[in-house]
Amino acid sequence: MTRPLFATHEVSNQSPPFEDVDLFTLDRLLVEAVAANGGAGAAKELSEFGRHWGSAAMAARGRLANENPPKLKTFDSRGNRRDEVEFHPSYHELMAHSAHAGVHNATWTEEGKPAGAPSEVVRAAKFYMAAQVETGHLCPITMTRASVAALAAQPDLLAKTMPVIAQRAYDPTFAPWWTKRGMTLGMGMTEKQGGTDVRANMTRAERSADGYRITGHKWFMSAPMCDVFLVLAQAEGGLTCFFMPRFAPDGSVNALQFQRLKDKLGNRSNASSEVEFVGAYALPVGEEGKGIRTIIQMVQLTRQDCAIASAGLMRSGLVHALHHARYRSVFQKHLADQPLMQAVLADMALHVEASAALVMRLCRAFDRTPAEAGDAAYMRLLTPAIKYWICKSAPPFLYEAMECLGGNGYVEEGILARHYREAPVNAIWEGSGNVMCLDVLRALAREPDAATAVLQGLIAETNGLPGVAEAAAFVGSTFRSADRERVARRAVEKLAMLAAAAALNAVSPRSAELLAATRLAENHASMYGAVDLEGDDIRGLLARALPH
Template structure:
């Protein structure tokens, strides 16, 4: 491509684009974590995926999908109500590639049963890679995958829907789901007056001869061009989960009235909407009055994906920062050779390495929870813990990555500004930080014995690491306090750090010791790089982070 010329100067000392990089092969911590947690056999598949998603073409498609945001078209040219959302072709390209790779269904069998083996770990590696390129389109992908868990409460409905969900064809047509090559599912839970407190929902469901008719609203519903949604509404028996398709059984457009699309800080390629239901058709999922317990099966999986996505965003931030530092010269030396920049990047690399080990360890628990009660207990207790810590770590981490690029990191021409705007959403969606902490307290009260066993396992897995024994004692003491809610954030963060050290200890023990020394044995400073790492460790970390 011909470069623009300037009359006054020559352009030099700029880092080349970070593209046409195999995002799996270039990520040794990811490869090691996948191997440690059961996904070694999938290496060829992940190599192919990493090469595609690291290509310049996919980077460009991700940029275009975010620059040209979705548009709501409430009516067609003749005045008929349609309530459709139009997307840039780049968004559909991202969706096509994600669906082809099974990001929406590969953890399920064709019948909607857990696929088992290492399907969660392998899918998570792909999801982690895809998040580094474009995160917005992953919203309908994760909801489709997770909705299967909730639909299991209504076996007949699952049997009808699963053949369409189980394909790897992306079909964006606005048509009844049962006529399509493939389908996506969304979710609508929160209302204006309730937010997180879904028991305050006022949307009502009335039983009819062919199902239910739902009247009310949702303040947030993503993604509005899905083929059906799982929604909560008050039925005669209480708060209930419903399957609401875009079309009624006779093929008419269902009465979902989108009011507007949300103007969000990030997540720009994905549409999120406000909606009213004007007697919309729906089918019940699970028993009346069991809506929360039904839909929580979906929420556990979307929370898992929030953590995976945030880990991917941080990995991308580190990669771009390290790539830039290796090419940019300042004061007659490359940035990557400057001791202070080395300290910053190495500290960031330790954080990412522990994070990817932790999310892969969680996915291993999802893989094995149906056959191993200990893994099931790990999943139930630590999913909100891990979502809390990983997702809340991402915004400050990505800010630091932006600063490594200086002004180039702050402008929208590069990807880091987009990553930074994207990063808060995973901590907010599917339960904010306080909600995660309260969920941990509930898990402790309901399954105290199982939770104690998880903590003991973490203690065993971190034995000998700096500060680990003291962290175990502090966690136990905090959760036994009469005012445990007041210190829940402190205890949950400490528990996440312990779990991360344990997960990394199975992957790279030397780096687990570094992580524990800087995070468990001491209070980690608020700024990356404010730690004393040995030069040999710095070199090893940076070479491992991006060969």
């Protein structure tokens, strides 16, 4: 009896992979926002970066790094304690490409001073594009960059480490940092009993002949494969920041004992750990008792990167959804030509434009902070507000992007399921939503006059857009009220959207008008696409989001 032969069916009505593209020049808003914030001269460099990171090869590296998560190797084959973390080669390749582009150090001079404008804006554009491909590896990248701000509190230590940090090279070897051609730095702040309340930390630091010895634990030790960690511990003078290398000065493995790697919802390519310190060698960074003041210099920069990465994730979700909709036919029409789908995608595109414009404006403030008091106040007040709004908006946004692809969006072969699992982490790490709101309130309490000037500046920059005056009045009255903490979330969100309208108005005035009309003049519906945008505006937003 002969068996029937079945030919494999021909695949049709599917979108081609969105790869081998220039992530910079395809993103018209990004190009314009970089230029508006002082980075026009870097267009060629950013286009080269965009083509490289938009390649099929980089997409494959991102997929492989997440399908093959890191593994903790506590001992070697002879029973010696090593506490090494092993990664798939694709992870190391991603790290090497980011380091080569200076994503981990380009905002600093070789002496550890701010590199000046437009280094923050240009570097942020690269971070934004890299996040669209693979976000997990950016954890050690951002901490290495941000650690320089904390190390500035200890000039002798900064002078020793900066020649290695400043190298545009990635060296994954397990060896003392001073022998390497490039290094990465991580951070350990939180403990089981305290979490965000780091003043409850119990880890102890005792003076020794060669520095300090640290005994205790960290419930979250970020990027345990790094060469050095900045950790908080209780010294005689109070909570203090310490520089803890993986190797002691004599070349022996330092007494950091990793208990396990965290099994996280997303962020799978990146290792996060629980660790115990058993008399681990460390050096102080800054004065005893000033640990929070020291490490917050680092945290301010990592919060900035949380917002940039979340904006990048949303940009990727948008373009994958729009790309798919332009190829997929349903009921004899392309999805992108269906009025309901157009309304959804255009509303999403508007949100991405606002988010990208806002993070680039924030980075301009970081660029100009050393010389401009107004930008310094903008940075201090708005960094937590911007992190709050952008990072918390990413998970529902990426769910909507997944739905645009239907079942294809929900399966792990595509990138959107990974983006969706990745998205919540930026709202949690470096201070959750409530912490961000409290930080805005603290900034207002410390510098009320400067905060008022920032708010007045935003009003002026929005140039009479709909709903701006009412939103600004609400923000001002709420922050002055005795009950401000209870309603802080609503006021902080309004503040961030007001800043977004101002930032977008400098890049795309029509988009800023649409943002203000749909987010400030009225409450935005809980679902994307439930706003009344006209046909010309819909077509304009989608054309800007992804040119045909």
